[in-house]
Structures are given as C-alpha cells and as structure tokens.
Amino acid sequence: MQKTGLYWLGNDLRRHDNHCLLAASKAVEHLLIVFCVEPQWLSMGRYQQTRMAQHRRRFLTQSLYQLKKQLAEEGQQLLVFAGDPLEILPKVIDQYQVSHVFRSLHPAFDEQQQWQLLHSSVDALSTTGRIEWHELDNLSLINQSDMRRLTGLDNLQPQKNSLTTDFIPSFSKFRRMVESAIKKQVFTIDTPSCASIPLPKPVALSPSNYAQLTKYWVDDIEHALGITSVECINRDADNIHVNAHNTNQACHEWLNTTVTSTNDEQAGFFGGESSARDHLKRYFSDERAHQYKHVRNALGGWENSTKFSPWLANGCLSARQVIDALHKFEQKSERSDSSYWIFFELLWREYFFWYAFYHQQALFRFSGIHRRRPLTSFYPERFRSWADGSTPYPLVNACMKQLNQTGYMSNRGRQLVASCLVNEMKLDWRYGAAYFEAQLIDYDVATNWGNWQYLAGVGADPRSTDQGGRHFDLKKQQQRFDPKGVFVREWLGKGASIEHSDSAIDHIDATGWPIQ
Numbered sequence: 060m061q062k063t064g065l066y067w068l069g070n071d072l073r074r075h076d077n078h079c080l081l082a083a084s085k086a087v088e089h090l091l092i093v094f095c096v097e098p099q100w101l102s103m104g105r106y107q108q109t110r111m112a113q114h115r116r117r118f119l120t121q122s123l124y125q126l127k128k129q130l131a132e133e134g135q136q137l138l139v140f141a142g143d144p145l146e147i148l149p150k151v152i153d154q155y156q157v158s159h160v161f162r163s164l165h166p167a168f169d170e171q172q173q174w175q176l177l178h179s180s181v182d183a184l185s186t187t188g189r190i191e192w193h194e195l196d197n198l199s200l201i202n203q204s205d206m207r208r209l210t211g212l213d214n215l216q217p218q219k220n221s222l223t224t225d226f227i228p229s230f231s232k233f234r235r236m237v238e239s240a241i242k243k244q245v246f247t248i249d250t251p252s253c254a255s256i257p258l259p260k261p262v263a264l265s266p267s268n269y270a271q272l273t274k275y276w277v278d279d280i281e282h283a284l285g286i287t288s289v290e291c292i293n294r295d296a297d298n299i300h301v302n303a304h305n306t307n308q309a310c311h312e313w314l315n316t317t318v319t320s321t322n323d324e325q326a327g328f329f330g331g332e333s334s335a336r337d338h339l340k341r342y343f344s345d346e347r348a349h350q351y352k353h354v355r356n357a358l359g360g361w362e363n364s365t366k367f368s369p370w371l372a373n374g375c376l377s378a379r380q381v382i383d384a385l386h387k388f389e390q391k392s393e394r395s396d397s398s399y400w401i402f403f404e405l406l407w408r409e410y411f412f413w414y415a416f417y418h419q420q421a422l423f424r425f426s427g428i429h430r431r432r433p434l435t436s437f438y439p440e441r442f443r444s445w446a447d448g449s450t451p452y453p454l455v456n457a458c459m460k461q462l463n464q465t466g467y468m469s470n471r472g473r474q475l476v477a478s479c480l481v482n483e484m485k486l487d488w489r490y491g492a493a494y495f496e497a498q499l500i501d502y503d504v505a506t507n508w509g510n511w512q513y514l515a516g517v518g519a520d521p522r523s524t525d526q527g528g529r530h531f532d533l534k535k536q537q538q539r540f541d542p543k544g545v546f547v548r549e550w551l552g553k554g555a556s557i558e559h560s561d562s563a564i565d566h567i568d569a570t571g572w573p574i575q
C-alpha cells in the first residue's frame with residue numbers, strides 16, 4: 060500500500076530548510092500539505108482582545124500566498140481549511156488514509172495540547188492501523204536531544220515535582236552554556252538543509268471526493284483571514300501582481316503608494332519566503348552588520364536592526380538560515396563585535412523558545428514562573444490610553460502609534476512601552492502582552508510572553524528577584540534615544556512636544572466620579 064503523509068503547517072511557512080518537508084519527502088509517496096485558519100484567531104481572546112489583528116493577518120496571508128505559489132510550481136498543493144484543526148484533521152486523516160503525520164515542534168502550551176489531542180483522538184478512532192506521528196525540530200536552532208544533553212535535563216518539560224529553578228534560570232547562563240559547547244565542539248548548529256529532494260506528489264483532490272471537507276475548504280485565503288481586498292496583494296521579488304479578483308483601482312493605488320512609501324515598516328515587510336530570502340540577502344550584501352550593535356537600539360530606521368523577526372516568527376525564514384548567512388558574511392568580510400551581536404540576539408530567541416517549552420502554562424501566569432504576584436491590576440481607561448497612544452508620555456505614544464499603524468515596533472520601543480504599562484500605568488502585564496499578540500507582525504508566543512514576563516519582573520530576569528521588574532526612566536530614554544524629538548514627531552505630528560503632559564493618567568476616580 061502506498062504511504063500517504065499529512066504535513067500540518069504552523070509557523071514554518073517555507074519550502075527551504077524545512078525538516079518536515081524533508082522527512083516527508085523521504086517517507087511517503089503522497090503528501091497533503093495543510094494549513095488551518097483557526098476561528099479563535101479571529102474572535103475575541105483572553106484579555107478582551109482579538110488574537111490576530113489586521114497587520115498580522117495581512118503578513119500571514121502574504122506568506123501563505125507565496126508558499127502556495129512555490130508549492131504549485133513544484134506540482135504540490137497548499138490546502139487551506141478554515142476551522143478547528145481538531146475537527147478537520149481527523150477527517151482528512153480518515154478520508155485519505157493518512158499513514159504519517161508531520162508537524163514542527165512548537166514550544167507553547169496550546170499548540171502542544173493540540174498536537175497531543177489530535178494524536179490521541181485519531182489513534183483512538185483509527186481503523187486502518189498504526190499511524191506514524193512525527194513532531195520535528197524545525198523552529199529552533201538547537202534540537203531537543205542536544206538541549207537535553209546541554210542542560211542535563213532528561214525531560215525538557217515540567218514534571219510533577221519539578222521546580223522552576225530546574226530550568227536554566229537566566230539568559231546569561233544559557234548563552235555561556237551554548238557558546239562553551241560550540242567552542243569545545245560538543246555541539247554545532249546544523250547548516251540549513253537544501254530543498255533538492257523532490258516533493259511527494261499531492262493526493263488527488265476534487266470537490267466530489269471530499270464531501271466531508273467542503274465546508275472547511277478555503278479558496279480565498281484573504282477572505283478566510285478577514286483581510287480587506289486592497290491589502291491582499293501578492294508580490295514577489297521581481298514580479299508584482301494583484302490577485303485576479305482584486306484588480307480594482309484602489310488596489311493599484313495602494314500598491315503604488317506602498318512600494319514607494321517612505322514608511323519603511325510598511326514598504327519593507329512583505330510576508331512570504333521569497334521576500335524573506337531577498338531581505339536576508341540584501342541585509343548581508345553590504346556592511347550593515349558591522350554597525351548593528353551600535354544602532355540596534357534606535358527607535359526608528361529600517362537599517363538599524365535586521366528586521367528578520369516577522370519572517371522568523373512565521374517561519375518564512377529559519378534561524379539556521381540566518382546563522383548560515385551571518386557566517387558566510389563573516390567569512391567574507393571578517394567577524395566584528397557587531398556581527399557577533401546578531402548571533403547573540405538570536406540566542407535570546409532560542410532561550411525563550413526553550414523557556415516556553417519548559418514552563419508551559421506558567422508562561423501566561425500573572426505571577427509568572429516564580430509565583431510572585433505583581434502589585435498591578437486592570438484599569439480600562441488607562442489600558443485604552445496606552446493602547447491608543449494617548450498617555451501623558453509622548454515617547455510611549457509615538458511607539459504605540461507606530462505599532463498600530465505598521466504592526467512593528469523596535470526592541471527599545473517595546474521595552475519602554477512595556478515598562479510604562481507596568482510601572483507608570485500599574486496595569487496587569489498580561490493585557491500588554493495580549494495587545495502585542497494581536498498587533499505584532501512578528502508575534503511569537505515564546506518571545507513575546509517571555510519578554511513581557513521579564514519586563515514585569517515575573518520571569519527570567521535575575522534582577523527581578525528582589526528588585527521588581529525593569530523600570531525605564533522615560534525622560535532619560537527620550538533624551539538618550541530621541542533628544543530632538545524626530546521619532547516622536549514622525550508618529551505624533553510635526554507640532555508634537557517631547558515633554559510629558561500634565562494631564563492625569565485617570566479621568567475618573569475609583570467610584571467612577573470625574574477627577575477635576
């Protein structure tokens with residue numbers, strides 16, 4: 060009997076250096092490549108916020124289109140379904156007698172749960188015999204077995220009696236551990252795998268033979284993701300075109316203004332693997348990496364940091380591909396403190412990946428991994444002003460406007476607005492994290508919630524144990540990073556002041572009376 064595989068895509072929307080595609084290509088003759096648009100992404104989530112706002116959905120849509128096109132060129136097919144994967148995938152597995160299921164190892168609690176539930180429910184119902192389940196290292200730099208060896212932990216997930224302190228307590232310790240292992244050559248980061256093996260054939264699908272699945276089938280990805288027509292442009296490196304049914308005037312106008320936009324964040328971030336590969340190539344084609352460490356903290360400016368994050372978060376690019384490009388750059392143009400710092404920052408990403416994998420639900424807990432409850436709460440008016448960018452702090456407002464308009468914010472900006480939410484506004488950090496989750500085009504569950512915990516003093520920051528979270532002095536930060544107010548005025552308008560306004564944070568008191 061022929062072997063049929065199912066590859067359930069997630070944050071791994073790429074053809075190259077994709078361990079799942081490689082493994083499937085070796086194991087099966089036919090392959091279904093499936094992406095599920097989950098209804099919960101578009102509905103109200105926890106903390107009274109939608110899980111995925113427009114910018115994130117747009118980037119995801121673009122990424123799916125590029126993958127669809129790439130797969131079609133190789134005779135394969137991207138199948139997009141809208142609905143709960145736990146409802147859809149068992150039907151697909153049953154209908155097509157799937158013998159192998161592939162998925163990238165995801166670190167976070169919900170995704171782990173989904174995988175385990177799918178596994179157990181399908182196995183319980185299976186009449187066709189044993190299915191092979193493959194959850195593969197595909198999103199991180201370090202794989203599970205190396206991580207076990209490096210940490211000495213037999214199990215990288217919490218056990219009944221395990222302690223928070225069983226996992227590497229700080230980033231510094233993690234970094235030293237990884238760097239020393241690389242130096243002693245007990246561990247190497249894999250080079251990216253190439254896409255030379257042809258993909259297995261798709262399974263013949265026609266509307267008549269998938270009666271059970273028609274109601275989930277999605278032809279129109281942007282419609283499924285609630286994207287308005289002018290935003291669903293499909294662009295690749297040298298061939299810009301608009302989806303057939305959207306060739307209206309407005310769409311062309313938008314395309315022209317976007318591509319020539321002076322707003323780098325909008326012009327440069329375009330979802331998909333070919334855009335990611337172009338950007339990676341361009342970044343290392345000049346000497347930018349030698350300046351990185353000195354400019355990475357800037358609040359604005361396309362060139363000041365790598366801007367790899369949205370493509371990494373959606374898996375259009377792998378961290379291994381970035382490291383490989385970095386090493387090639389260093390071989391050609393020497394290694395500098397700055398170029399090394401790109402690796403350093405990618406280790407932060409890696410740390411939070413394994414941190415999320417280890418701590419599971421505790422990643423989202425108000426009291427964090429140490430079970431220490433911060434003295435903050437939820438005040439709707441304060442939260443609204445923070446999210447809208449109408450606090451008394453111009454620097455925070457400018458960063459929030461940038462986020463709301465583009466779906467991106469610099470690392471320094473994220474630190475400042477998070478510190479403001481926790482320390483000035485005294486708000487529950489999880490509302491801030493959930494707001495970022497909805498807005499950021501580079502939203503990554505481990506990195507986002509891990510960084511928020513860190514800033515709120517309930518995470519992996521060794522300083523937080525006895526001194527609370529990180530509190531940035533907003534006036535000093537303004538002086539240091541935007542003394543002339545260029546960034547503030549870019550987002551708040553020409554006449555904006557950089558001085559903190561006298562207006563109070565609250566306009567009503569605890570009983571609902573207006574404050575004079």
Ligand SMILES: Cc1cc2nc3c(=O)[nH]c(=O)nc-3n(C[C@H](O)[C@H](O)[C@H](O)COP(=O)(O)OP(=O)(O)OC[C@H]3O[C@@H](n4cnc5c(N)ncnc54)[C@H](O)[C@@H]3O)c2cc1C
Pocket residue numbers: 355364365366367368369371372401404405407408409411468469470471473474477495499501502503504506507508510511514
């Ligand atoms: C409160 C808060 C929330 C954040 N949420 C996210 C998120 O959801 N997704 C996300 O990708 N990054 C997040 N970051 C980390 C960081 O701000 C972004 O990765 C970075 O700004 C992206 O821009 P860049 O690619 O130009 O970064 P660069 O400075 O060029 O860094 C290169 C890469 O290193 C990694 N990196 C850099 N800084 C960090 C960091 N602090 N933690 C982990 N990895 C890092 C990213 O993968 C990044 O693409 C968050 C930071 C804070 C303070």
